[in-house]
Structures are given as structure tokens and as C-alpha cells.
Amino acid sequence: MTSETLSPPRSETGESTRRPSGRSLSTVAKAVLLYPVFIALSVIIIFPLLWMFYSSFKSNTDIFADVFALPKSLYLDNYKEVFQLAGLGSFFKSSVIVSLVSVLGLLALSTTAAYAFAFMEFRGKSLLFLLFLLGLMVPPQALIISGYGWMSVLGILDTYWALIFTYFGWSAFGILVLRNAFEGLPREISDSAKVDGAGHWARFWYIVLPLSRPSTATVAIFLFMWIWNDFLYPLVYLQSEERYTLPLGIMFLNGQYAPEWGLQMAGLTVATAVPLIVYYVLQKQFVRGIMAGALKG
Amino acid sequence: MSANQVTTVLPEQQTPSSRTGPPNHPAGRKEGRRRLELVAFLGPALGFYLAFMMVPLLGTFLISFTDWPGFSLEQIDWVGLDNFRELAGDDVFWLAFRHNLLLLVGAIVLNTGLALVLALALDQHLRGSSFFRGVFLMPTVISLVVVALVFGLGLSPSLGFINPAFEALGLGRFAGEWLGDPDRVLPMILLLDTWSTFGLYMFLLIARLIAIPKELKEAAAIDGANELRTIWHIVLPLLRSTITMVMLLVAINSLKMFELVYVMTSGGPNHASEVIATWGYFQGFTATRVGYGSATLVVLLVLTFILATIYVRRFRMQDDL
Structure with a gap:
């Protein structure tokens, strides 16, 4: 209960169901406009980390052969x-x-x-x-x-x-x-x-x-x-x-x-x-x- | 909160006097015990704070007035303002200073802009918003050294993944040297700084957005205002003070630029990414000019204190004191 002072007051959770009509149209428009932005940004954030992660299971030769390729097998020598x-x-x-x-x-x-x-x-x-x-x-x-x-x-x-x-x-x-x-x-x-x-x-x-x-x-x-x-x-x-x-x-x-x-x-x-x-x-x-x-x- | 504080504190102040009623109870001893308790509660934190924050802080100022190769205390020479005079004519310092200002302005625009747009976008309660919110905040928990090293490898012109990615997207003409190109290194560092911090500021804005009563927005919608107009006329004015706060925090944070530059370029190529902190570090440790390096860092402190004073006066004073 003490933490309540720290967290922002919650709005009614989730998607509000009591929106005026016309909602569907504007929601579709918003989705078309916003999802590409969200997804592109998520890729920019996640990919470098993912790349770091899966490259750690590739041998050096494999990394330099193709930077993007996923590891062919679980190569653990880097960790060893x-x-x-x-x-x-x-x-x-x-x-x-x-x-x-x-x-x-x-x-x-x-x-x-x-x-x-x-x-x-x-x-x-x-x-x-x-x-x-x-x-x-x-x-x-x-x-x-x-x-x-x-x-x-x-x-x-x-x-x-x-x-x-x-x-x-x-x-x-x-x-x-x-x-x-x-x-x-x-x-x-x-x-x-x-x-x-x-x-x-x-x-x-x-x-x-x-x-x-x-x-x-x-x-x-x-x-x-x-x-x-x-x-x-x-x-x-x-x-x-x-x-x-x-x-x-x-x-x-x-x-x-x-x-x-x-x-x-x-x-x-x-x-x-x-x-x-x-x-x-x-x-x-x-x-x-x-x-x-x-x-x- | 301040009003709350006053009312809640008052009874405590009165308690000792009203409860030391029995005259045979020596008030002095009670006062002594209170003092001892205060020292026990506050003393340790204050002690470490003074010894490991204030001493180095004042030390930076003091050493900046000396000429000291940094080996033994006997070698310290008091030189007054000489270091600052030299600093005024140091081209690399001014270059670093300019880079700090460029990064600061760039960070305010990029970071605040991105944080604001995303906070407003996530406030539309599209499905998956909380997932994306979590993703955008993720970089803030990753060490800047990891950011610097992963992107340092990724940006490698011949072996990294950035250039092939540009080519795959049909933007091959942008591929090329990144950290080795004096014209591109600083913008790249700004982008990476934004990458790793914007989520933090986005969250501060989201916190304010959540606190805006829904009725306000709905009333505007009933009046026929479309959503963009609602955002412009109702939401943004309510966010104004939070936006100012975010801009100040971004600016203060931007002056701390060190890790990304130090790890990725050490200020190069040819000082093209030098900032005040890396130049101070170089002078103090690599060139063992401890006094001159400290003078460089004093500039950083003064800049930060100017911004921090504005911040504290505007956003903390009335709340916390």
C-alpha cells in the first residue's frame, strides 16, 4: 500500500470499452499509422541484442562468413x-x-x-x-x-x-x-x-x-x-x-x-x-x- | 505534499515538550538521547556522502587550481587560474565543448521528441501497447559499455551488420565508414545515446499522461474535436511542465557523455568525437596532467550545476522542502 504514492494512478485497465461509436474506423487508422512505427523501433532495439546473443553461438568463421545467419548448431566453445x-x-x-x-x-x-x-x-x-x-x-x-x-x-x-x-x-x-x-x-x-x-x-x-x-x-x-x-x-x-x-x-x-x-x-x-x-x-x-x-x- | 508534511510534522514537534511533563525528568538527558538517535540514523549516510561525494567534488575544484603530475603530494604547485587560462586557448577543449553542446541540443530534440511521440502513441491503447512499452524501456537496463561494444562491432564497415542492413533495405548509398568518419561519428553517438535512454523519458511522460482524467479527453471528443486537436489543445498543455522537466533531465544527462565515446572511439578520429569528460580523462590519466584535467572537469561541473539549479528550483523546491 505504501507504494501507491509512487506509482501513477491507474486508468481503467486495458482497452476502454466505452468509447463513442466511430471507434472502429479511427482505431484502424491509428493501427495502420502506429504499428509500423512501433515495430520498426522494436526491431532497431531488439535486433542488435539478438544479434549479439545468437552470434555468441557461432564460430568466428561462421560470423565472418555471414553476419546475419543464425547459428547452424549450438556451438558452445565461445562460452567455454x-x-x-x-x-x-x-x-x-x-x-x-x-x-x-x-x-x-x-x-x-x-x-x-x-x-x-x-x-x-x-x-x-x-x-x-x-x-x-x-x-x-x-x-x-x-x-x-x-x-x-x-x-x-x-x-x-x-x-x-x-x-x-x-x-x-x-x-x-x-x-x-x-x-x-x-x-x-x-x-x-x-x-x-x-x-x-x-x-x-x-x-x-x-x-x-x-x-x-x-x-x-x-x-x-x-x-x-x-x-x-x-x-x-x-x-x-x-x-x-x-x-x-x-x-x-x-x-x-x-x-x-x-x-x-x-x-x-x-x-x-x-x-x-x-x-x-x-x-x-x-x-x-x-x-x-x-x-x-x-x-x- | 508540503502541506501534508507540515500538518504531520507538527504533532511530533509538540510531543517532546508536552510529554516531558514530569519535572523530575531531566530534559537535558532526553535531548541528548534524541541527538544520539539522530546521529545513529543520519550519521552513516551523511558520513559516506561527505567522504565519497563531497570530498571528490571539492577536490576537483581545488586540484583545478594546481599543477600536479599526480604522483606524490609534494609535487603539487598552486598555480591559481593558470589551468583555466590555458583551457581558454585549448582548441581541443573548445572542440569538445562544442561537441557537448551539439550533443545536448541534439539529445533534447531527439530524445524528447521521440519520447513524446511514443508516449502519445502508446496512450492510444492499441493492442500490444504494454509489450512495446516494455521493449522501449529495455535499453535503459543495458550497460553503456555493452551498447558501445555491440554497436562498435555492428558498425564495423566491412564485418558488421549495419552496412549490409542498409544495403538490404536499398539504402546502400548510406553504407560506409561510421565511427571512422569525422562527419558521421558524432551523429552516430547521438543516435546510440538516444537508443539507450529515450525509454526512460517516455515513461516519465506516460506517467503524466495516465494521470490526465479521461473525462477531459472525452468531453473534447463530444464537442467534436478530433483526436489530434484534443492532443494539441488539451493534452499537450497539460504535459508542458513534464516536457520541460524531461528536456532538463535530458540535458543534464547528456553532459555525462563519456562511456560511449571512450569505448567506441576514445574521442577520435582526430578528436572528432571528443567530449569534455573524455578530454578531462585523457589529460588527468593518460597525460598525467591532474590539475589541467580537473580544470576541464570543473567546466563540466559548472555546466551541470547551472542546469541542475534550474531543475531543482523549478521542480523540486516546492515539493520537497
């Missing part, structure tokens, strides 16, 4: 090679570790901070909130040089910690979304807990968090996508190949195995599979995150 020789497994492991630790940590940081902004009173609250909001706008690209220097001062350059701590600094998105969600909670519930003598921790842990699980899930998915796909910070902060995350790893493969397209396609497919699966399974939460990030319900 990219995992065994090119170290894709290690990139994958790095991505999993960094993403999971960062997302879990960010959730802890942003739920507590959002709670403070929603339920606690203190001086300078709106100013502090504005400070976090501005952080939402900072282009990470502009921080890489001093960030690199800062990580080397801290002595964590070329470790997962450099990435994880940096991502911990990007809590603004979660704070913004969760504060709004927390404020949308029915007041009576959290207030009644207060009368019962429950302190902030109890209210936070037993009442606010369980009630706002959908919003927290939305934030988690959004952060996961962003961190999993992030290329910039791994590029700048990691040096040892064995710590590369997937986006950096596949670029490395592109340099190391430039002529071996099949192998590259296998790596690219693996890197894309995880966010795509998460997207299709949890599409609703993901969409809610987009709405929450820029619009307020």
Missing part, C-alpha cells in the same frame, strides 16, 4: 573459452560481490537516513536535504580525477572497497524515494507505536520498514542495475585484471581478443543477461523506480 581462458568467471564474481555489498549497504544507509528525514525533527533539516538532492545531479564523470587521488590517499585504490565506498556516497536517490514513501505511510500506525513507548529503532525496524517493503525493493533494483552496469568507477579505480567487474572486463576482452568476435559476444551476452532477467522479472518495481526518481506521486 571466455570462462576458461579469458577469466569471465572472475569478472562475474567481482560484479556480484561489489553489487551485492554496495546495494545492501546503500539500503541500510538510505532507509535510516530517509527515516530521519521523515520522522525526526532537527535544525537545518531542509538545508541538509537540499545538499543530498544536489548530490543527485553531480556527474560522476567530473569526480574521477580527484576521486582517484582520494582513493590512493586512503590506500584503497585497486580494491573492491574503493568501489563500494564510492557507491555508498550515492545514497541520495534512495533517501529521496524512501523519504517520500515513509511520509506516505498512515500516521496512525507509527504514532500508535510511539504511544506504546516504542523508540525510533523499534518503529523503524518493526513498523516503517515492513510497511514500505515495495518501495525498498524498487530502490534496491534500481541501485542494482546502476551499480552492475557501472563502467566509470571500475575503469578508474581498478587496476588488477582479477578484480575487474563485468563492464570493465568485457572492454578488456575487446582489446585482448579483438579478432575473436564470437568470444566477445559470449562475454557481452553474459554481462547483459543479468540486468535483462532482473528487468523482465521485476519490471513493475523497476518502472516504479523511474517514476519515483523524477516524478513524485
Whole structure:
């Protein structure tokens, strides 16, 4: 119920049945006009990804013989090679570790901070909130040089910690979304807990968090996508190949195995599979995150 | 939301004073506990935010006033505005700056236009609309590196699939060099940027469209207005503020251009696709001119802050504070 504040009000679902007459004609006209656009655009979006996917099951010779041809048989050597020789497994492991630790940590940081902004009173609250909001706008690209220097001062350059701590600094998105969600909670519930003598921790842990699980899930998915796909910070902060995350790893493969397209396609497919699966399974939460990030319900 | 916030916050403010009724309860200790709780809830997020966002942010500004090869701290020289003076006469920087502006204008037109047209088209509730909506959003979850590498291979003039596709469609005269052609590389990067982000903005517009009461559109239809007129006279005016918001977000996002250029062309050929972020990266890391690279990135920060301030003032202030 908490998520209702985030999702747009639904119109009556599906095709409305109560349209004025004359509907059929204009619907046909619209269909003739719009479907070609929808389909053409879908092809432009899906084909490159599909091409990447099926080319990963073709040998190099087959790829160069005919770029469009579908694989003749299920050729798995690209995958064997990219995992065994090119170290894709290690990139994958790095991505999993960094993403999971960062997302879990960010959730802890942003739920507590959002709670403070929603339920606690203190001086300078709106100013502090504005400070976090501005952080939402900072282009990470502009921080890489001093960030690199800062990580080397801290002595964590070329470790997962450099990435994880940096991502911990990007809590603004979660704070913004969760504060709004927390404020949308029915007041009576959290207030009644207060009368019962429950302190902030109890209210936070037993009442606010369980009630706002959908919003927290939305934030988690959004952060996961962003961190999993992030290329910039791994590029700048990691040096040892064995710590590369997937986006950096596949670029490395592109340099190391430039002529071996099949192998590259296998790596690219693996890197894309995880966010795509998460997207299709949890599409609703993901969409809610987009709405929450820029619009307020 | 702001009114809601005021009314809901008030009781909380009053509670401590009204409940510290018993005079034997030392208010000071209670105040101390409240403070401790606040620190426990807000402290960690604020700490990481200051240490890993604000320090690099301020650091970028500070380092931009220095000359530093970047190895040890003793080698830092304070040079004041020298880097910015040099930047003013750096032809490649101005080229990159121009490319950023071109990409920004191009992205506003292409991205907002495409997002708006598709949002309106999907709002017609044709069968399969939600399927297409899902497809259009898909690119936003794919890493820009994957986009850059897949299209990088696909655009390869002799081996990729783009040129054969053009030929198959009878558009063979457009086939040729893409990323290697100084005239075509930047438009191609703009197209790929649009490919990977328009779905996001389309969704923001759809969210607003859904919120428009159906009765409004139906009333117009009864008055005899055809659908295009309804869209023009009723829907678009209601979307205006969302469209402005999308344009600002597109602009802010466009300044972040780095990955596509870095991975596909490294700014080439001969700086034809150089942008501020890649030039700053090159100066800071490849040329180890840390101060000069930071000065380059400061320009990026200033541009972003100008846009972000407009955005926050216009769309966030009244809502969030």
C-alpha cells in the first residue's frame, strides 16, 4: 500500500470499452499509422541484442562468413573459452560481490537516513536535504580525477572497497524515494507505536520498514542495475585484471581478443543477461523506480 | 505534499515538550538521547556522502587550481587560474565543448521528441501497447559499455551488420565508414545515446499522461474535436511542465557523455568525437596532467550545476522542502 504514492494512478485497465461509436474506423487508422512505427523501433532495439546473443553461438568463421545467419548448431566453445581462458568467471564474481555489498549497504544507509528525514525533527533539516538532492545531479564523470587521488590517499585504490565506498556516497536517490514513501505511510500506525513507548529503532525496524517493503525493493533494483552496469568507477579505480567487474572486463576482452568476435559476444551476452532477467522479472518495481526518481506521486 | 508534511510534522514537534511533563525528568538527558538517535540514523549516510561525494567534488575544484603530475603530494604547485587560462586557448577543449553542446541540443530534440511521440502513441491503447512499452524501456537496463561494444562491432564497415542492413533495405548509398568518419561519428553517438535512454523519458511522460482524467479527453471528443486537436489543445498543455522537466533531465544527462565515446572511439578520429569528460580523462590519466584535467572537469561541473539549479528550483523546491 505504501507504494501507491509512487506509482501513477491507474486508468481503467486495458482497452476502454466505452468509447463513442466511430471507434472502429479511427482505431484502424491509428493501427495502420502506429504499428509500423512501433515495430520498426522494436526491431532497431531488439535486433542488435539478438544479434549479439545468437552470434555468441557461432564460430568466428561462421560470423565472418555471414553476419546475419543464425547459428547452424549450438556451438558452445565461445562460452567455454571466455570462462576458461579469458577469466569471465572472475569478472562475474567481482560484479556480484561489489553489487551485492554496495546495494545492501546503500539500503541500510538510505532507509535510516530517509527515516530521519521523515520522522525526526532537527535544525537545518531542509538545508541538509537540499545538499543530498544536489548530490543527485553531480556527474560522476567530473569526480574521477580527484576521486582517484582520494582513493590512493586512503590506500584503497585497486580494491573492491574503493568501489563500494564510492557507491555508498550515492545514497541520495534512495533517501529521496524512501523519504517520500515513509511520509506516505498512515500516521496512525507509527504514532500508535510511539504511544506504546516504542523508540525510533523499534518503529523503524518493526513498523516503517515492513510497511514500505515495495518501495525498498524498487530502490534496491534500481541501485542494482546502476551499480552492475557501472563502467566509470571500475575503469578508474581498478587496476588488477582479477578484480575487474563485468563492464570493465568485457572492454578488456575487446582489446585482448579483438579478432575473436564470437568470444566477445559470449562475454557481452553474459554481462547483459543479468540486468535483462532482473528487468523482465521485476519490471513493475523497476518502472516504479523511474517514476519515483523524477516524478513524485 | 508540503502541506501534508507540515500538518504531520507538527504533532511530533509538540510531543517532546508536552510529554516531558514530569519535572523530575531531566530534559537535558532526553535531548541528548534524541541527538544520539539522530546521529545513529543520519550519521552513516551523511558520513559516506561527505567522504565519497563531497570530498571528490571539492577536490576537483581545488586540484583545478594546481599543477600536479599526480604522483606524490609534494609535487603539487598552486598555480591559481593558470589551468583555466590555458583551457581558454585549448582548441581541443573548445572542440569538445562544442561537441557537448551539439550533443545536448541534439539529445533534447531527439530524445524528447521521440519520447513524446511514443508516449502519445502508446496512450492510444492499441493492442500490444504494454509489450512495446516494455521493449522501449529495455535499453535503459543495458550497460553503456555493452551498447558501445555491440554497436562498435555492428558498425564495423566491412564485418558488421549495419552496412549490409542498409544495403538490404536499398539504402546502400548510406553504407560506409561510421565511427571512422569525422562527419558521421558524432551523429552516430547521438543516435546510440538516444537508443539507450529515450525509454526512460517516455515513461516519465506516460506517467503524466495516465494521470490526465479521461473525462477531459472525452468531453473534447463530444464537442467534436478530433483526436489530434484534443492532443494539441488539451493534452499537450497539460504535459508542458513534464516536457520541460524531461528536456532538463535530458540535458543534464547528456553532459555525462563519456562511456560511449571512450569505448567506441576514445574521442577520435582526430578528436572528432571528443567530449569534455573524455578530454578531462585523457589529460588527468593518460597525460598525467591532474590539475589541467580537473580544470576541464570543473567546466563540466559548472555546466551541470547551472542546469541542475534550474531543475531543482523549478521542480523540486516546492515539493520537497
